[in-house]
Amino acid sequence: xxxxxxxxxxxxxxxxxxxxxxxxxxxxxxxxxxxxxxxxxxxxxxxxxxxxxxxxxxxxxxxxxxxxxxxxxxxxxxxxxxxxxxxxxxxxxxxxxxxxxxxxxxxxxxxxxxxxxxxxxxxxxxxxxxxxxxxxxxxxxxxxxxxxxxxxxxxxxxxxxxxxxxxxxxxxxxxxxxxxxxxxxxxxxxxxxxxxxxxxxxxxxxxxxxxxxxxxxxxxxxxxxxxxxxxxxxxxxxxxxxxxxx
Amino acid sequence: xxxxxxxxxxxxxxxxxxxxxxxxxxxxxxxxxxxxxxxxxxxxxxxxxxxxxxxxxxxxxxxxxxxxxxxxxxxxxxxxxxxxxxxxxxxxxxxxxxxxxxxxxxxxxxxxxxxxxxxxxxxxxxxxxxxxxxxxxxxxxxxxxxxxxxxxxxxxxxxxxxxxxxxxxxxxxxxxxxxxxxxxxxxxxxxxxxxxxxxxxxxxxxxxxxxxxxxxxxxxxxxxxxxxxxxxxxxxxxxxxxxxxx
Numbered sequence: 001x002x003x004x005x006x007x008x009x010x011x012x013x014x015x016x017x018x019x020x021x022x023x024x025x026x027x028x029x030x031x032x033x034x035x036x037x038x039x040x041x042x043x044x045x046x047x048x049x050x051x052x053x054x055x056x057x058x059x060x061x062x063x064x065x066x067x068x069x070x071x072x073x074x075x076x077x078x079x080x081x082x083x084x085x086x087x088x089x090x091x092x093x094x095x096x097x098x099x100x101x102x103x104x105x106x107x108x109x110x111x112x113x114x115x116x117x118x119x120x121x122x123x124x125x126x127x128x129x130x131x132x133x134x135x136x137x138x139x140x141x142x143x144x145x146x147x148x149x150x151x152x153x154x155x156x157x158x159x160x161x162x163x164x165x166x167x168x169x170x171x172x173x174x175x176x177x178x179x180x181x182x183x184x185x186x187x188x189x190x191x192x193x194x195x196x197x198x199x200x201x202x203x204x205x206x207x208x209x210x211x212x213x214x215x216x217x218x219x220x221x222x223x224x225x226x227x228x229x230x231x232x233x234x235x236x237x238x239x240x241x242x243x244x245x246x
Numbered sequence: 247x248x249x250x251x252x253x254x255x256x257x258x259x260x261x262x263x264x265x266x267x268x269x270x271x272x273x274x275x276x277x278x279x280x281x282x283x284x285x286x287x288x289x290x291x292x293x294x295x296x297x298x299x300x301x302x303x304x305x306x307x308x309x310x311x312x313x314x315x316x317x318x319x320x321x322x323x324x325x326x327x328x329x330x331x332x333x334x335x336x337x338x339x340x341x342x343x344x345x346x347x348x349x350x351x352x353x354x355x356x357x358x359x360x361x362x363x364x365x366x367x368x369x370x371x372x373x374x375x376x377x378x379x380x381x382x383x384x385x386x387x388x389x390x391x392x393x394x395x396x397x398x399x400x401x402x403x404x405x406x407x408x409x410x411x412x413x414x415x416x417x418x419x420x421x422x423x424x425x426x427x428x429x430x431x432x433x434x435x436x437x438x439x440x441x442x443x444x445x446x447x448x449x450x451x452x453x454x455x456x457x458x459x460x461x462x463x464x465x466x467x468x469x470x471x472x473x474x475x476x477x478x479x480x481x482x483x484x485x486x487x488x489x490x491x492x
Contacts (some may be wrong), residue, residue, distance in 0.1 A: 011369045057370075081367060089367040121327060121335040123257045124303075128370065 002070045005096040006080075007244075008032065008061045011087040012235065013127050016056040018061070028052070028088060032063065035083045039076065040067050049106045049244040053196060055236030057128060060091070062244040063101040076185075078127070102244075108173065110243040111188045113202045119180035129183065130238030139179050139208030145208040146175035146186070148218040149201060156225035160196025160233060168194055168225075175201075187210065187242070196233050204231030248316045251342040252326075253490075254278065254307045257333040259373050259483065263300040264307070274298070274334060278309065281329045285322065286313050295352045295490040301482030303374060305336070308425060308490040311350045316341075323363045348490075354419065356489040359448045359480065364428035375429065376484030382456030385425050391454040392421035392432070394464040395447060402471035404450070406442025406479060414440055414471075421447075433488070442479050450477030 008028070016025035020033065032044045049062045069195060073093040080090035116129040117137065149172060153209040156168040186205065188198050204221070209211040213231060220245075221229045254274070262271035266279065274332040279292045295308045319339040326336035362368060362375040363383065395418060418436040432451065434444050450467070453459040459467075459477055467475045 009369050011372075051482065059370075078365070086367065086372050087369050089369050091366050119324065119327065120337050121332065123333050123335050124305075124374065126257075126332050219291050 001066045001068060001098060003064055003066050003096050003098045003100055004073065004076065005062065005064045005092075005100060005102070006032075006076075006090050007092045008058065008063060009089050009091055010058050010061070011127070012052060012057045014087060015054065017052055017056065018048050019051045028058075028061075029063075031084060031088055032080075032090075032185050033065075035080055036065055036067075036076070037072075038083065039079050040069070042068070047102045049102045049109065050192065050197070052241055053199070053236050053239070056239045056241065057237075058241040060243050062102050062106070062246070064096065064100055066098070097245045100246075105246050106192070106244055108189055108191055109193065109241065110245075111193065111198045112240050112242045113186045113198060114238050115184040115186070115202075115206070116182060116241070117184055122182065122184070127237055128240065130235050132206065133235070135210045137184060138208065138211070139177060139184060139209065141211075141215060142173055142184075142186075142205045142209045143177050145205055145213075145215045145218055146177055148215065149204075149222075150175055154225060155194055155197055155220050155222070157198050157221050157230045158197045158200040158229055159194040159227065160200060161194070162227065164194065170194065170197070177205075198239060199234045199236065200227075200230050200232075202231075202234035202238070206234065207231040247312045247314060247344060249310055249312050249342050249344045249346055249398040250319070250322065251308065251310045251321075251338075251346060251348070252336050252341050253333050253338045254304065254309060255337055256307070257373070258298060258301050258303045260333060261300065263285065263298045263302065264294050274304075274323075275309075277330060277402050278326075278336075280309075281326055282311055282313075282322070285317075285325050286315070288314070290432045293348045295348045296355065296438065297441070298487055299445070299482050299485070300483045302487065303483075304487040306347045306489050307487055308492070309350070310342065310346055312344070328371065333336065338463045342417055346492075351492050352438070352490055354435055354437055355439065355487065356491075357444045358486050359432045359434070359444060360484050360486070361430040361432070361448075361452070362428060366428070368428065373483055374480050374486065378452065381456045383430060384457070385423060385430060385455065387457075387461060388430075388432075388451045389423050391451055391459075391461045391464055392423055394461065395450075395468075396421055399468050399469070400471060403438055403467050403473055403476045404443045404446040405440040405473065406446060407415055407440070408473065410440065411478045416440065419426055423451075444485060445480045445482065446473075446476050446478075447482070448477075452478040452480065473477075480487070 176187040398417040422433040
C-alpha cells in the first residue's frame, strides 16, 4: 500500500461541506473520493484534516488516501484536475509514510473569516465575505475579547453540535484581527476547532463589536459550557480554511 | 436637469455585455437604467464610457445620466446598491456639469487580460481568468510584439465587427505584460478600443507567444486591415475594464 498526501483548494459555495453524507448531498470529500476511486479502479477512502461546514471554502485543505498500486504523484495530480469540477482543485500530491493520517497528525489549522464592512459591495469577492454594514464594529473591543478567547479552554459554549460527546477542550494559539477601509479579517490559529466553532467565535466577536456582548462576560460564557450564552453563528460564506500544518 | 456621473463595478459572467439590446437579453446598462428609472419615476437613459462584451467584467466602468429633479448623490448610491443584483455595484455617484458625457469625454481606458498558465486551477479566480496551460508562452516575444502594437494605428484587423463603418484608428498608449508563477497579465491603456479589440490583441499576442505568429508579421497584419490576419479572439472571462479616465 502507498499512502498519498494531497492539498486541495475549493470554493464551498455549492457544496454540503467536506464530509460525505448518507443522503445524496454533494460534498467535497465525495467528489475527491469519486475521482481517485475512478483512477484506482476501486473504492478509495479519503481522510481530510477535518470537516468544513456547508458553504465554507478552503485555500489549503489536506487529505490522505492509500492506493494498492503505486502511481506517479504527477499523474494523480493531472488526473484530479482533469476530472474534478472547476470549483475544486488539487494543488499537490506527494507520497508519504503509511502512518501519515491527515486528521490525527494535523498540528494546527488557520481559518480566516472575512467581514465586508463597506456599504459598497465588492462584486468579485461577494461569495467569500459576510456583508455586515448596518452597524459600526468597535475593533478595539473585538481585539480584547479575542485575546480572552485564546489559550486552552473547554469551548463547549462555542460548539454547534449539542450532541457532541467527546472532549470539547481545544487550544487557540492566536486570533489576529486586521481592519482595512472596507473589510475586517479575523484569522484563527488553533490545534483544532469544534463544529461551527469559528463561526460562533466570529458571531460572538461581532456582538462584542456592536456592544451587545460585554467583554467582561467572555470568561462566564466560556465557563457556562452553554451554547446559548455565546454569540450568533456567523454565515458560512465568510469563512475559509487557509492552512493546515503537520 | 442635473447630470450625474457614476462609477460601476460588475462581474460580467451572467450578462450579455454592457449595452441594452432590443431582445430580452440581460445587460448591465439595462439593469442600471432599470434601477435609476425606478428611482426617478421616469425612463432614464444611461450613457456608458463604452460597451463591454458579453462575459467581460469591470472594476471601474463610468456612466452618466440626467435627472429632472435634483437628488442627493448618497441617496442615489444607496438606492442603486439596494436594488441592483449582487454582481453589479455602484461605487460612486457625483453631480457633474450638464456637458459631461461618459463616452465623449473619456480620455483613456485601461483593460486587463488575465491568462492563468498553471496546470493547477485557481478555484477562486476561475471566472476572471483564461486558463491556458497547454503550451508555454514566450513572454519576451509577446512583449516585443506588444511594443509594435502601441501607438496610433488603423486597428481594422483587430476589430470583431466586419460591418464597422466609422474610423478604426485608435491610439494605444501602453501595453504592459507581467508574469508571475501562475499568471500572465496584459494591461492595455488606450484612448478607446474597437469591438473585441482587446481580446483579438490578446489572441494575437498569445499566438506570438506560442510561435504561430512571427513578430516580423505584426506590421503587415496592421497594414492589411483584414481581421483574418490577426490572431484568435481570446475568451471574454479573462478580460476586465480596470479604469476609465476623464
